Amino acid sequence: MTLRRCLRGRGLSLVELLVALALSLGVLLAASVLFSGANHAYGAHADAVDVDDSGRFALALLGRAVRQGAFVNWEGPGAAAMDPAAPAPLAGFDNRTLPETGVAIAGALPGAVHGSDVLAVRYPGAGAAPHGDGSVLNCAGFAVHAAEEGWSIFYVARNAGGEAELRCKYRGTSSWSADALVKGVDSFQVLYGIDTDTPRDGIPNRYVNASTILALDAGLGLASAAELNRHTWWKRVASVRVALLLHGERPSPAAVQPGSYALFGPGYGTGPEPYPDPGTWLSTAALDGGARAPSRRLFSAVFAVGAPLE
Template sequence: MKPAACGGWGVVEFLIAIALGLLITLLGSGLLVASSSNYRNHSDNAWLADGGRYALSVIGQAVRHGAYVNWDSEVAAEEPETASVAGLDAASISRNAEGISDPLPPVAHGSDVLALRFAGADDGATINCAGFAVPAGVRGWSIFYVAADAGGEPELRCKYRGAAGWGADAVVRGVESFQVLYGVDTDVPPDGVPNTYVNATAVTAADAWKRVCSVKLALLLRGAFNSRADTVPGRFDLFGPAYADAHPEDVGVRVAEASLPAAEKLRARRVFSLTVALRNRDG
């Protein structure tokens, strides 16, 4: 009687099984990488939406506080003599220096500096950009500028003067560009309606800071990783292509991904913009 044949895999079957296993592993790894990249991109975009909305909310509130005059204060008659808004183009500032008196080289595509002043009040109704109340008889400051954090990532900061001196807190990270235009009322007599929007350099040249009646600002935020699936370089015009074409000297109003380092080209990006009227000082 013949012995029963032993079952098992031959060399050929074993090699085929290994090849199929490697193929499945490769496909699974590709799906995992794609899923991880999509998750990061989705997470970055969600973070951009939250960060952009928060930054606009903080700056918008500060602009609306700008030009506030406490008419019950003893120094109310002096307050309207000082411009309530000021700014610098393509600059940063020191955390501890007085106001914007110590300009530093710009950070993140020539980002600007926006400074707002307002009167304090004893009822706690006026607060600076850090959320601290400004008492009556004191001129409050809310100053926004871009600086690099400890890891080198550009962030929008809020600078203010507190009881212990000047300080600054981060508002949002990943600020690729922060740009500001000022609505100037050129009518004689002024009617409180902006006739043109220009940058800080033009306002200073025209000695027109007291005629600024609104502020237009734009933020370009970026995610933390190269998480985009597309590889087509984009272009971001913070105030629209018409303004960027007409003002090539205004650094930072146009950011082209093609000119960025490879480690930053494929990050999620989004522009946030806001136009806010300053308070009517006579109201």
């Protein structure tokens, strides 16, 4: 009886131990696969949320800036903006970038990221210097007082790490500066809705790019800056249409990716416009260079400017 009890207390046999280890390893392997999948799904979801937040934030800033282009401070010197010889509240370039510290949009540079555009809005401030009353803010969030002209300039440039950013350029207290707004920019494109009616009714009849407006102004044949300010087509802009293509940091979990992105729809660029518009149509292969594509989302909006009527 004692020998039988000793034999029962020896523990597991080698075969039983190997079976237990195999089962344990199978459970651990299954758990690790589930954990890896959950972690990947969480990362993809977080990446998509970041892209969505960045796009909404950028559109909110762009919309606020464009609407400020129609602002007139009737209680201060800003009322001079209604002078017909005053510069237009909007300006821009196609397929250009800007130096960070240059004055306004002077010195625009070629070689923009995927044909990205430049959009500049100028407007009067409000309230006493030096900080104003806080009702007028530039794209960096700083107040603009009534004794100065506010600027919000949007363009795309690469940071020190080579990543493309949508930047906000503004005039500081002593110099011009630029801050990054959102990263992961594939392209930033702008169209302008011009009111071609005479007399004007404030409703856009045609959407064109900045190059077309510059060509229309050149066709006026006006040598005087004051006369050009009076008749410039920039003052006929009644709305602004923007498109922003952003990408995330992680490869997309989607099995099939779009082959291309038409930022203003498939119909844009097929009409009689005399200028090509780089960056409004982008192929995924050109964007990623054969690497696995990240998550992407296209953001677009139309903002009313409220161009003055004749």
